[in-house]
Amino acid sequence: MASGGVSLGTTATGTVVERPLSDGTAEVTVLVHTANAFVYVTDFNLNPLFGNTPPEVAAGAAAGVGKCLLHVVFINSAPGAPLPDLLDVFLSGGTRFIAMSSTATGPLNANFGVSTGTLGFFQMTQTGVLQSHDSGGPRGDFFPAEHINLTVAGQ
């Protein structure tokens, strides 16, 4: 990890497909599969629920580790142009679709209601159909499918 000396063996593989559009821009489809990804979960008040923070892991605490698949489609300025940071794409409104799914195992925190260190299982799915110009789906946020499951492993 970047914060010091611990390696989770994280790897990232994927593909980028670029299609020119009639207005001179390009539609870019990115798939990134990350293995041995660092994962931790907090509640809305940032109280830890699962895993540990990077400094804690660097100091020897157990990490939440899993895999993640990111699928994003966005509009770039032109075919062959440098690919932008996703945050900039979001701010510019150029994102057409984004989906992320992830599973991980790691230690649960006492904030979850179990003894700290209990092995937990994490699963998350987020699908955002951002090219829709309608009401944004059942929750009005353009994410018709989204859930986060956090359980004691094996239950």
Place this chain on the structure above:
Amino acid sequence: MTYNRRFPLGSFLVAVVCAALYLIPATVAWGQSNKSTNNNNARTRPIQDFLSTQTNSFPSLAAAWSDPVSDARLGSTMQA
């Protein structure tokens, strides 16, 4: 009387057929011109083109891919 009554109906049917014959290719042409993408010109790019620029969204990935000796980069396999 019968002839006079049929003639307008026949003319109407001819007009409908002509309109259909015009609208079908016109609609197809409009659909072609309105296509947003051209799949034949799609091409792939290396995944590092994306990973190396995510300095805000995924800083650890971007750092790994901008550092040629990082653990993450050395452990990765790339697909174009």
